[in-house]
Amino acid sequence: MTDNQQRFRWHPDAQLFAGALPVPSTGVRPASRFCAIDAITTADALTALGAALQSGSGFCLYEGIDPSGLSSEPDQFITLSGGSSGQPKGILRRQSSWIDSFDTNARLFGYTAQDRIAVLGRLSHSLALYGVLESLHLGLDAFALDAVPYRKQAAILAARDISILYATPTQLRLLALGTATEGLPHLRLILCGGGALDDSTAQSIQSLCPNAEIRVFYGAAETSFITLSGPDTPHASVGQAYPEVTIQIRDPDGQKTTQIGEVWVRSPYLFDRYALGHADDTQLRDGFLSVGEMGRLDRTGNLYLMGRKTRMLQIADQTVFPEGIEAQICAATPIAACAILPRPDPVRGHRLIAVLEGPANADLAAEVQQLCRERFGPLIAPKQVLFHPALPLLGSGKIDLPKLSKWVEDQA
Template sequence: MTATGCFHWHQRAAAFVGGVPLARPAQQPAADRLHAIDAQDDLAAMTALGALLGDGTAFCVAEGALASDLQAQRGDFLTLSGGSTGAPKAIRRSQASWIASFQINAARFGLNAEDSTAVLGRLTHSLSLYAVLEGLHLGLDVHLLAGLAAAKQRAALRDAGVSILYATPTQLRVLAQGAGLRPLAAMRLVLCGGGHLDAATRTATQALCPNAVLHEFYGSAETSFITLADSATPSGSVGRAYPLVEIEIRDSAGNLSRDTGEVWVRSPYLFKGYALGSSLDTRWDGDALSVGEIGRLDDTGFLWLTGRRSRMVTISDQNVFPEAIEATIAAFPDVTDCAVLPVPDRLRGHRLVAVIAGAADPLRDAAILDACRRRHGALISPQRLRHVDPFPVLPSGKPDLAALARWLEASE
């Protein structure tokens, strides 16, 4: 029997792991304790997850053992956030908070029994977990393709006729890389989250999936969906508010502002709190939540982000957000990953260093530095580039800023 407001596995949905069909597991007896799911084996993890759906048992998908003091009540679940700038966090939320957006997506995108959905990452990444749970809950076949080479992922998507793909920008970049790729003609919807989708990857994805509508969404582990962007969204904006989300911009005094300020949201999709760790960026004001993003809303409702408050640095008495410079660098088609980090400077307070994945390319690197100076000014732009291979990333595909900062400090 399925509990109200809890995830369930719809009778008509089937699950596949690496192309192998998953036998529907017997439902485990309801439990009042947190159930840990080890994600190191994808097939075993999907089986364990499927056995818990329907009765509201609290769970957390993790690689390896969980801290013994982690707790969650029935009807809740935990996701783990790697923390790009610091220690990991366990996000506690209700299962109903994700189910609410399942229903929104079903209506907005016309999800139906003819559709099937796929993810390219492991269940430890909340984007993959969300898509798998949404598909099973709504009655869509679900394909988990984590760990496969890009060519095998494309073949699996094509052979299964998958129509909906959830992916990060990095996953799309790898999937669509290469000349003369055979199109995924059955794909009708690509939903991209977890970072900025650069123009080159967008173009490559559209060539690979010529019949698909591509949407980017912005949010965080704490907020879930905040905005949704499509082909009508101006370049540089993260889109308009996702259905049932209210966005406010507040100044430093907490007053509503029409200028650039802190982004606050209200929605039915917000988390309940941290079961492990904390964040100085995350603050509640009644039912409104901020995760420290700075941005502005234009007169037509589009949200434009400047960066995270915690990443802002001061250079010669000027507040600078490294994310803006990262966007300039990421626009170069052969830059797969990059990050801009501050280092102390005796005269200016800080200076910025750009770190790029892979080997140096003198012509490209000179063009990047020139583009940064022209767009952002010589005072705050990186004066040089550093290169690292492999480039450290989190399970979400985002740069591991903490690891990069340690590497930079050791190598400077």
């Protein structure tokens, strides 16, 4: 791989937009060896990012942290994690680790010079940054729409003939809610990551974008792509291994298992190390990396995720993954977003509280409790159902669990 292939570029055929406004590719001040870029104002951040790309600098787009201690080599960069802990981590990686997947995606999805890519999230979040950098590197127009009110995002997607969209499930849900009757027929591909895509949101987006293929992928800021779904992916699976990725499921002793265990990954897309913060669950062994996710593989290599090891808990000696209960509630009710939070219980170890997004609804609360009793049993079913007008979100679009947990405590 040549030096040019190891670094991001702004291809001369690519244009960059903050919302509908173009970002100039000439006349920008040359960047330093490493650029810490405040992502709070999208247009300014994109201008600074363009300067970093054209000068061949390392960089980090950040929000809400002190960047003074951050640095990287020119062929590296730092992106922030988007996990639910509320404390971002700085992910240091080689630029080539993303460039390799740019080329893979171009082949997998048949990118052409006519494609235009949009992202809905904050540039400090790795998914949105990835979409922008992929566009620019491959010579496709890139649109960053995070500063556009979600009720106006669809209008830009339609007016600019966007064909490819990177988004989280939450962002897709807001896009569908904010759109009137007009459709988005030019969208041909939606790449959805950062969480489980519930059936209700998937159906709403498919109606809005009738010609779009929705491909769900699973990954982390530390790993990039791990799996990718396809037309034959079983329900509730996140798909099979992304090209050049090897997945293993290991038991607590580190041995491969066909049962539920910890997900370990070997791939060319892994990060180098943490430049800010740390994660106790992130481990590297024998060339395989784990970020503490639990799951299982079926006989054909489809991965089913159970939840994060850090959220796994015991209730009366039963192992419980809150993410599975959340998915069941969202799939079986009109609720598009919910969170299951544990509280100490002197007898059973824990009891669960469900927090649903929306106005208080006693009938729906009773329905959710009955649903969970039937599906998970009376010990596991939430003992209380609360309603929150708008669940607090991190910049990644994931639910801010620490903030929501504090809100639950305040309700007592």
